Amino acid sequence: MKRRLNTYALTFRLPIIAWQTLFFVGPLVFVIAMSFFVVRNFQMVETFEFTSWEKMVTRDYVWSSYRYTILMAALAAGLASLLAFPAAWYLAFRCQPRTRQFAILLLIIPFFTSYLVRTFSWYTILAESGVLNGAFGLIGLGPYTLLNTPVGTLVGYLTLILPLVLILQTVTMANIDDRLIQAARNLGCSPARVIRTVILPAGKTGFVIAALFAFILSFGDFVAPFYLGGSNPPTLPILIIDTTKAGQQWPRAAVVAVMMMLTLFTIAFTAIMYAYRKRASR
Amino acid sequence: MSKNGKFIQTKRTFLKTGLASVALSAPFVNRAWAETTELTMLGWYGTAEPDMVGAFEEANNVKFVPKYYAGGDNMLAALAQNPPGTFDIIHTDAEYAKILVANDLVMQLDPNDYPMDDLLHDDFKSFSGHWDSNGNLYSLISRFGHLGVSYNKDVLSAEEASTYDIFWDERLTGKVGHFDWHLPSLGQMSLLVGNESPFDIDDAGWQAVQEKTLSLKPQVGGYFDFGGTFSGLKNAEMLAMVGIGDWVTGILERDGAPVSSVVPKEGGIQWTESYSIAKTSEKTDLALKYLAYTMSPEGQVKTAQMLGYPGHAVTKAGRAMLNEVDPAEAQRSHQVDGDAQDPITLINEGRISYRDIPVQQSLEDWNDFWSEYKNA
Numbered sequence: 001m002k003r004r005l006n007t008y009a010l011t012f013r014l015p016i017i018a019w020q021t022l023f024f025v026g027p028l029v030f031v032i033a034m035s036f037f038v039v040r041n042f043q044m045v046e047t048f049e050f051t052s053w054e055k056m057v058t059r060d061y062v063w064s065s066y067r068y069t070i071l072m073a074a075l076a077a078g079l080a081s082l083l084a085f086p087a088a089w090y091l092a093f094r095c096q097p098r099t100r101q102f103a104i105l106l107l108i109i110p111f112f113t114s115y116l117v118r119t120f121s122w123y124t125i126l127a128e129s130g131v132l133n134g135a136f137g138l139i140g141l142g143p144y145t146l147l148n149t150p151v152g153t154l155v156g157y158l159t160l161i162l163p164l165v166l167i168l169q170t171v172t173m174a175n176i177d178d179r180l181i182q183a184a185r186n187l188g189c190s191p192a193r194v195i196r197t198v199i200l201p202a203g204k205t206g207f208v209i210a211a212l213f214a215f216i217l218s219f220g221d222f223v224a225p226f227y228l229g230g231s232n233p234p235t236l237p238i239l240i241i242d243t244t245k246a247g248q249q250w251p252r253a254a255v256v257a258v259m260m261m262l263t264l265f266t267i268a269f270t271a272i273m274y275a276y277r278k279r280a281s282r
Numbered sequence: 283m284s285k286n287g288k289f290i291q292t293k294r295t296f297l298k299t300g301l302a303s304v305a306l307s308a309p310f311v312n313r314a315w316a317e318t319t320e321l322t323m324l325g326w327y328g329t330a331e332p333d334m335v336g337a338f339e340e341a342n343n344v345k346f347v348p349k350y351y352a353g354g355d356n357m358l359a360a361l362a363q364n365p366p367g368t369f370d371i372i373h374t375d376a377e378y379a380k381i382l383v384a385n386d387l388v389m390q391l392d393p394n395d396y397p398m399d400d401l402l403h404d405d406f407k408s409f410s411g412h413w414d415s416n417g418n419l420y421s422l423i424s425r426f427g428h429l430g431v432s433y434n435k436d437v438l439s440a441e442e443a444s445t446y447d448i449f450w451d452e453r454l455t456g457k458v459g460h461f462d463w464h465l466p467s468l469g470q471m472s473l474l475v476g477n478e479s480p481f482d483i484d485d486a487g488w489q490a491v492q493e494k495t496l497s498l499k500p501q502v503g504g505y506f507d508f509g510g511t512f513s514g515l516k517n518a519e520m521l522a523m524v525g526i527g528d529w530v531t532g533i534l535e536r537d538g539a540p541v542s543s544v545v546p547k548e549g550g551i552q553w554t555e556s557y558s559i560a561k562t563s564e565k566t567d568l569a570l571k572y573l574a575y576t577m578s579p580e581g582q583v584k585t586a587q588m589l590g591y592p593g594h595a596v597t598k599a600g601r602a603m604l605n606e607v608d609p610a611e612a613q614r615s616h617q618v619d620g621d622a623q624d625p626i627t628l629i630n631e632g633r634i635s636y637r638d639i640p641v642q643q644s645l646e647d648w649n650d651f652w653s654e655y656k657n658a
Contacts, residue, residue, distance in 0.1 A: 127517045129518065145456055147519050227510065230459075230506065232502060233656060245356055246464075248355065248358055248362055
């Protein structure tokens with residue numbers, strides 16, 4: 001039987017389709033096309049040449065940045081997931097619903113302030129003459145160089161992603177049937193085994209999505225590696241900025257952008273497949 | 283008039299109030315009557331701030347609309363990404379002015395409109411890149427400064443900082459910062475390896491620059507933009523900086539930070555800024571008037587004192603007025619006759635190279651290496 005066009009449903013679907021086409025697919029196609037343009041006399045010329053691709057993929061520093069960016073984003077996503085877990089577990093299972101709501105509100109509040117401002121505030125904390133080293137000094141330690149290092153970059157990434165991961169993990173765990181946990185405990189499972197055999201499998205989708213968001217946001221972040229990491233070494237977003245600054249090489253920057261998007265598509269696709277994969281029945 | 287707590291408006295009070303209102307609002311009416319003209323300036327940060335353009339704005343009923351950039355490539359990018367006619371005045375570095383001239387982006391100027399004979403140095407009168415091969419002027423020199431070793435005075439003495447070799451000192455491991463732009467940093471490395479013309483070097487010279495620069499990597503704490511450079515030096519995260527000079531440390535010094543800059547024995551690099559008028563500007567009369575203003579003694583004092591970052595006056599009259607109205611700043615920036623670090627004396631002694639774009643390599647080669655260095 002031929003399906004009739006449901007205009008009612010279409011009314012609600014069209015805006016998001018139009019939005020995504022205009023502001024995601026359109027720019028994406030343009031960026032891909034731009035990666036085949038060339039720059040002559042500081043002017044971008046629309047053509048179809050592989051010059052920029054050839055230039056960028058044969059440069060060691062591009063791959064060096066690529067590896068470093070993936071490593072740092074993965075580290076940030078992993079760290080955020082680990083750090084958030086105990087707090088999310090407490091909020092989901094141990095505290096009153098009202099406390100949980102209040103905690104989630106508190107976790108949202110950081111987003112009211114500009115990420116750039118929050119990042120700059122770390123200067124006073126991480127500097128060698130800052131709060132943290134001051135505290136270390138009281139117990140005879142330090143000072144440690146934290147700014148302009150990968151540690152600084154990680155702190156910046158966590159500033160961006162930790163509240164989000166914590167919220168997503170809390171919501172995920174709050175939706176796990178508490179009776180499953182009680183049953184596991186009654187059957188003699190240790191807390192660690194409850195986490196491994198009940199909580200992690202039951203909340204797998206939420207945990208993976210939270211980590212994925214953390215990875216995506218860190219992978220594309222320019223602010224933390226630039227201002228707290230001192231561009232030393234630079235990540236891919238910094239490389240994009242450097243490339244555009246140098247002789248207006250927008251096509252080469254587009255190559256890096258396409259490389260980043262392909263990476264994110266691959267990782268997001270794999271993660272989502274894993275998150276929604278059902279266990280084989282035994 | 284108030285009577286029994288009520289306000290009663292008589293013909294006399296009405297007229298009095300009306301006349302007083304007209305008198306009080308006259309200046310505003312006058313200003314609003316003549317419509318304010320907007321002049322858009324593409325320039326380094328600070329060039330269109332009130333301390334620089336406020337007096338001119340007030341005198342000419344103009345409002346400057348700034349579009350700031352950092353680094354000549356960014357300036358070219360801004361020009362390419364905006365439709366023709368977006369910018370009226372372009373404030374740029376001399377080495378990029380030549381690209382503007384070569385690409386026919388700026389209008390020709392009449393040197394007779396400016397006090398060229400009053401310029402402090404003969405080199406300034408025919409500054410490379412400001413004139414075309416036919417001797418036509420396109421870009422007007424406005425200020426300059428020198429790049430050398432910028433350092434923390436609590437850690438290094440001026441004598442210790444008087445060589446680029448200090449960047450390799452073990453006290454500075456992890457504490458050497460770079461202003462994130464290849465030209466000044468690599469230019470300084472070029473001077474250090476003995477290239478007389480730091481930007482006009484052959485393959486062997488370029489190879490030596492790369493090797494020397496890469497050897498500095500273990501000392502490097504970071505690569506910074508405008509803000510990062512200031513805060514890095516101010517909070518002593520960076521104890522020495524490559525590729526900058528008094529234009530950064532001067533501001534921090536004014537605020538009492540223990541930092542300074544010195545032109546080392548290997549020589550310094552001069553940044554030179556100029557003003558051009560976009561060929562597509564529709565407000566050339568006003569733009570020309572502003573260019574003339576920047577060359578007046580008053581305009582020159584303002585460029586020397588600019589809050590964004592200080593520079594040196596290029597005219598004798600400007601320098602004389604600076605010494606008269608702000609002797610402290612004149613002395614701090616060595617713009618005093620007889621001072622050993624007097625920027626004009628340094629040029630005369632042959633210790634200064636004018637910053638340029640690479641002559642025998644492409645900008646792309648230098649930038650490629652810069653990216654490689656950052657990732658090393």
